[in-house]
Amino acid sequence: MGAHPVLRYLRSERPDLRADVVAGLPGAISSVPDGMACAVLVGVNPIHGLYASFAGPVAGGLTSSTRLMVITTTTAASLAAGSALERVEPGDRPDALVLLTIIAGVVMVLAGIARLGRYTRFVSHSVMIGFLTGISANIFFGQIPDLTGAQASGEFPLAKALDVVLHPSRIDVASLLAGLTALGILFGLSRTRLRAVSALVALVVPTAIVMIVGADSVARVEDVGQIPRGVPLPHLPSLGLLSFSLVTGALAVAAIVLVQGSGVAEAAPNRDATVSNPNRDFIAQGVGNLAAGFFRGQPVGGSVGQTALNQAVGGRTRWAAIFSGLWMLVILAAFSGVVGLVAMPTLAAVLVFAAAGSLRPGELRTILRTGPTSQIAIVSTFFATLFLPVAAAVGIGVTLSLLLQLNQGAMDLKVVELKPAGDGRWIEHPAPEVLSSHQTIVLDVYGSLLYAGSRTLGVHLPDPAGAEAPAVVLRLRGRTAVGATFVKVLADYAAALHAVGGRLYLSGVDHGLAELLRRTDRVDVSGPVRVFEASELVGESTAKALNEAETWAVGHRGDVPDR
Incomplete structure (x- = not known):
């Protein structure tokens, strides 16, 4: 014993x-x-x-x-x-x-x-x-x-x-x-x-x-x-x-x-x-x-x-x-x-x-x-x-x-543009300050998206004003928790895109975060915002979102004449 x-x-x-x-x-x-x-x-x-x-x-x-x-x-x-x-x-x-x-x-x-x-x-x-x-x-x-x-x-x-x-x-x-x-x-x-x-x-x-x-x-x-x-x-x-x-x-x-x-x-x-x-x-x-x-x-x-x-x-x-x-x-x-x-x-x-x-x-x-x-x-x-x-x-x-x-979380935030390099790989470039008409862009974010970080994100996202029908894919892989400030920033940016005939796509979204976005009345995930949940294969949901965004952009290219 x-x-x-x-x-x-x-x-x-x-x-x-x-x-x-x-x-x-x-x-x-x-x-x-x-x-x-x-x-x-x-x-x-x-x-x-x-x-x-x-x-x-x-x-x-x-x-x-x-x-x-x-x-x-x-x-x-x-x-x-x-x-x-x-x-x-x-x-x-x-x-x-x-x-x-x-x-x-x-x-x-x-x-x-x-x-x-x-x-x-x-x-x-x-x-x-x-x-x-x-x-x-x-x-x-x-x-x-x-x-x-x-x-x-x-x-x-x-x-x-x-x-x-x-x-x-x-x-x-x-x-x-x-x-x-x-x-x-x-x-x-x-x-x-x-x-x-x-x-x-x-x-x-x-x-x-x-x-x-x-x-x-x-x-x-x-x-x-x-x-x-x-x-x-x-x-x-x-x-x-x-x-x-x-x-x-x-x-x-x-x-x-x-x-x-x-x-x-x-x-x-x-x-x-x-x-x-x-x-x-x-x-x-x-x-x-x-x-x-x-x-x-x-x-x-x-x-x-x-x-x-x-x-x-x-x-x-x-x-x-x-x-x-x-x-x-x-x-x-x-x-x-x-x-x-x-x-x-x-x-x-x-x-x-x-x-x-x-x-x-x-x-x-x-x-x-x-x-x-x-x-x-x-x-x-x-x-x-x-x-x-x-x-x-x-x-x-x-x-x-x-x-x-x-403050450090807000200061460290960075938005970059991702361009496909083939074989599921991506090349990172500095994000543009403004969006171009009838173009699709993939963005990734480094840094915290809580509180001040979300507001900093809103400042660094490319400005859709002046563009026509732009499509933005925002990659959110690994983000499991966000606050009301992020939801507001996301809703405001989606509204700004919608005002110029554009659309926002969210890729790599955690299932819990996707459910939160669906529950809120600030982000219309059935209309101007589309959500692609993350899978085990890294980059898969972003590739799908980019493909759908480009298809949508081609379909709307003739709706508004180019400037």
């Missing part, structure tokens, strides 16, 4: 299990500074980042289809959460964070169930790079006050950074030295074997120095709030904090996490060559957020850095991510009391280093060289992220992606 399906699903071979237990420890250690730093971005006690670093990898690892994906705190999701909670009173922010995380988790689970994974491809690469670059810039500028120990004011991170620069007397020298020491350690260890623990070293060494020299002016984590000792217990959210801004913030977090998660899945393919399921990964990230929320954690998602580390240290199955969460639970039980002693400038240094490392100068150069459309997309999204709330920037980015998609 076989094993239970759940046991088969989670089962690992013993050698893999040992490797995954070992691989999980570096992930847990590196998650300590990462989780704390992400909580700083949200504006809450760093313990919430550590709680999420325990719950997210365990719950997400049990359900993801990308087996090495580590679902934990990310800077982008943290910044989005912080933006959503910006106007929440500090005392209510932890409970509001829990509610936001759970709402985001529900949205992600529903997105996966609704199979919305395919729609992530509609967010253009230019928009995503512009958004991520803006996120990196916000993180960098936003940490300048903590890095320097200066009090700063401003409505957005860049304004706060400028306030520090313009008032250098506010900088605390001890805090600045602690932050710069941490940055030096991070850069110094980044190319060594200690890279995986460099962030932890950057927290411990400067903090120890601060404690030894008695630099009381340097802020510590415990100044942000009391650090609970021991392991977290489940916690139900307070629905009294539910608001419109909280819901829109959760939607922004979900959008960011889902798109980033798709990128993580591409970068970490399964070792057995099975293809990742984006919808299942959506659900896994949603489950990770639900678990993080119920254990008082913050939003989590597929982490590029933690997943790369998981691969680098020898993770083999989903258990590597799960064990990183379980190791984090051990760290919380044994060392949670030490967390409060960490110097805040060192956390700022970790974030500044992460922001600098996430920049992609090569991709930025490539996008900026690919033309005005990509340039507009990346620059617009970057500045929207820099100066607007993250939820608004995400909305602008998604809208801009859709508009660029529609």
Whole structure:
């Protein structure tokens, strides 16, 4: 009798299990500074980042289809959460964070169930790079006050950074030295074997120095709030904090996490060559957020850095991510009391280093060289992220992606003339601007015929005005879905041909499209428009349409004298 399906699903071979237990420890250690730093971005006690670093990898690892994906705190999701909670009173922010995380988790689970994974491809690469670059810039500028120990004011991170620069007397020298020491350690260890623990070293060494020299002016984590000792217990959210801004913030977090998660899945393919399921990964990230929320954690998602580390240290199955969460639970039980002693400038240094490392100068150069459309997309999204709330920037980015998609589809449309070359072959020529009297022409179309593309088609079709009894064969092979705009353009062109005694023939028409045209009252397929459905033999219906069009043209040649 076989094993239970759940046991088969989670089962690992013993050698893999040992490797995954070992691989999980570096992930847990590196998650300590990462989780704390992400909580700083949200504006809450760093313990919430550590709680999420325990719950997210365990719950997400049990359900993801990308087996090495580590679902934990990310800077982008943290910044989005912080933006959503910006106007929440500090005392209510932890409970509001829990509610936001759970709402985001529900949205992600529903997105996966609704199979919305395919729609992530509609967010253009230019928009995503512009958004991520803006996120990196916000993180960098936003940490300048903590890095320097200066009090700063401003409505957005860049304004706060400028306030520090313009008032250098506010900088605390001890805090600045602690932050710069941490940055030096991070850069110094980044190319060594200690890279995986460099962030932890950057927290411990400067903090120890601060404690030894008695630099009381340097802020510590415990100044942000009391650090609970021991392991977290489940916690139900307070629905009294539910608001419109909280819901829109959760939607922004979900959008960011889902798109980033798709990128993580591409970068970490399964070792057995099975293809990742984006919808299942959506659900896994949603489950990770639900678990993080119920254990008082913050939003989590597929982490590029933690997943790369998981691969680098020898993770083999989903258990590597799960064990990183379980190791984090051990760290919380044994060392949670030490967390409060960490110097805040060192956390700022970790974030500044992460922001600098996430920049992609090569991709930025490539996008900026690919033309005005990509340039507009990346620059617009970057500045929207820099100066607007993250939820608004995400909305602008998604809208801009859709508009660029529609515009590109319309711009790429091309109409060509096909002339028979014998043996079922065709020669392609540029389409004429006007039709000639008593002549038959075959046209083919490249590009999208939805929305603006249909209107562009109407502009590029040869003008029948001035011609007498022209016949046009329009090849539509492969077009399975069209909209009302296309039907209108088709009806208008058929009417223009009919006005000069001409006729329109449609070839290669999909059966479903043919039925749609027959149902509509805009296109008279029994009169001035003739429809030839596609067959398995490519070009057969077009040849039939051309033959009938030429026969019709010959029959009507004498009806109207040539000009």
